[in-house]
Amino acid sequence: MGTVLAVVSQKGGVGKTTTAINLACALARRGRKTLLVDVDPQGSVRHGIGLAENSETAGLADVLAGHRELQDVVLPTPLPWLRVLLAGSVSDSAEHETYQAQIAESPKLGELFDRARSRGYVVVVDTPPGLGAVTRRVLAASQHVIVPLQSEPLALQTTTQILRAIKNATDANPSLVFEGILLTMIEEGNAVSQRVASYVREQLPPELVFEMAVPRTMASIDAFAAGQPVVLRSPDDLAAQAYVKLAELLDPKLA
Numbered sequence: 001m002g003t004v005l006a007v008v009s010q011k012g013g014v015g016k017t018t019t020a021i022n023l024a025c026a027l028a029r030r031g032r033k034t035l036l037v038d039v040d041p042q043g044s045v046r047h048g049i050g051l052a053e054n055s056e057t058a059g060l061a062d063v064l065a066g067h068r069e070l071q072d073v074v075l076p077t078p079l080p081w082l083r084v085l086l087a088g089s090v091s092d093s094a095e096h097e098t099y100q101a102q103i104a105e106s107p108k109l110g111e112l113f114d115r116a117r118s119r120g121y122v123v124v125v126d127t128p129p130g131l132g133a134v135t136r137r138v139l140a141a142s143q144h145v146i147v148p149l150q151s152e153p154l155a156l157q158t159t160t161q162i163l164r165a166i167k168n169a170t171d172a173n174p175s176l177v178f179e180g181i182l183l184t185m186i187e188e189g190n191a192v193s194q195r196v197a198s199y200v201r202e203q204l205p206p207e208l209v210f211e212m213a214v215p216r217t218m219a220s221i222d223a224f225a226a227g228q229p230v231v232l233r234s235p236d237d238l239a240a241q242a243y244v245k246l247a248e249l250l251d252p253k254l255a
């Protein structure tokens with residue numbers, strides 16, 4: 001049986017998509033059969049997973065709407081053990097409400113995850129920013145959740161919110177385990193960024209914060225510009241290595 005791991009945060013721009021993509025790649029590299037699912041209607045996974053520009057863009061939204069069959073839109077990637085389900089046509093449209101309502105009101109997303117689990121997939125889910133109906137649905141159907149936290153001033157203030165929301169989600173879904181907070185975009189040589197990271201570690205119980213942290217690196221920025229995961233493009237980069245370590249740590253827990 002596979003399992004579902006959601007990457008969530010109350011904020012945008014904190015490294016959710018980067019984390020979902022690189023963790024999925026690192027797990028697949030370890031030989032885990034992995035399915036990366038983009039539930040964010042913005043559809044950013046499509047631009048970061050290294051697909052050819054002219055490849056299929058249909059995905060989750062099209063399956064939920066009944067326009068496509070799942071098996072036709074689960075795409076191969078450059079890695080043999082990694083497949084991807086993009087957000088789909090919703091990401092080409094400015095109108096996301098129908099999609100959101102579909103996810104919130106129908107059991108289809110949970111059914112889709114269950115299908116993937118029964119085939120032994122580790123499903124890594126990229127979510128929209130915030131803790132709205134879509135993310136709550138994802139958490140109701142997940143077994144693991146991680147929270148990227150960007151190392152910036154005020155990081156801790158907003159963390160209380162997310163921890164409370166995660167607590168609500170784990171209360172409502174007893175099979176959901178909060179695996180931890182991943183510090184992201186720590187800037188070497190930036191005193192504020194370093195101080196925030198230390199402060200977060202001092203203030204939160206150690207078991208809530210992963211030991212490895214993701215530095216802000218040039219290789220990550222280059223990989224983003226090239227539309228490729230940094231773990232594949234620059235495996236020696238420190239951000240890439242942090243994701244590989246995260247995959248190593250999580251792998252045995254993703255039963």
Ligand SMILES: Nc1ncnc2c1ncn2[C@@H]1O[C@H](COP(=O)(O)OP(=O)(O)O)[C@@H](O)[C@H]1O
Pocket residue numbers: 009011012013014015016017018019044184185214215216217218220221224239
């Ligand atoms: N470790 C990193 N080093 C440098 N840039 C990063 C790093 N992680 C993420 N970024 C960049 O930060 C921006 C936001 O990241 P993203 O993963 O899209 O966040 P979210 O999905 O939470 O909105 C992107 O431009 C991404 O390339």
Ligand SMILES: [Mg+2]
Pocket residue numbers: 013016017018040044127
């Ligand atoms: Mg994103």
